[in-house]
């Protein structure tokens with residue numbers, strides 16, 4: 064999926080919601096546990112109930128890896144049911160020396176047909192570029208994450224004058240590696256103080272914004288300062304949506320939670336980006 068197609072889906076659905084499939088075998092409703100593949104069945108029902116309300120799904124790979132072979136199977140089956148007009152994100156946070164990164168890229172782009180993968184920039188250009196050599200695939204680079212530990216490194220100054228922080232350097236340097244048609248950045252919804260700075264450096268890129276819902280980030284603030292002319296935001300919510308109920312009505316309740324976010328997004332799009 065390219066940027067124009069993604070924006071078309073956002074307009075169509077009046078939504079820039081990404082639903083995080085952080086599917087934890089210990090949290091899914093008990094009645095699913097005697098099925099052959101409870102994790103896949105949970106995802107299947109969540110996707111079926113929310114497909115018209117979001118434009119992307121983001122399985123967090125840790126939740127599947129932790130289950131071994133069965134987890135990988137559930138993940139493969141989940142990616143396979145996502146329709147082409149829906150953006151898929153492998154939240155794997157990979158990145159290694161070049162030949163290893165290339166194999167990670169093949170795992171998520173060829174073995175599994177993900178549209179994108181989250182990548183850590185710490186190892187630099189040669190660790191990221193192999194992911195960018197795959198046609199119609201995207202890298203989502205960690206820039207300013209939503210967690211408290213983001214302050215440990217990402218906000219450190221990179222020059223003596225203290226005028227540039229590490230996340231700014233990541234945004235600037237990585238633009239030499241790929242275009243806004245193949246690179247997005249992770250910016251946490253909890254980082255509203257820095258969103259204007261981010262937009263000054265990357266006005267055209269899409270941002271993946273986790274941290275609304277369970278982590279307390281503000282959808283309206285991040286939207287007001289983060290929108291660009293093609294929306295430019297994919298706002299992720301995982302736990303608040305997929306665990307809205309732990310009963311047999313979980314898919315219905317997940318739909319209601321997703322609808323609430325989508326309706327707020329429709330209002331924000333109308334206010335800041337009228338068609």
Ligand SMILES: O=C(O)c1cc(=O)[nH]c(=O)n1[C@@H]1O[C@H](COP(=O)(O)O)[C@@H](O)[C@H]1O
Pocket residue numbers: 083085123154181207208209210249250251273274275276277278299300301302303
């Ligand atoms: O890359 C991510 O998706 C990510 C980056 C970040 O800075 N913060 C963050 O929470 N995430 C992921 O986004 C999801 C947030 O989940 P909830 O807090 O339940 O909505 C989890 O899968 C996290 O791993």
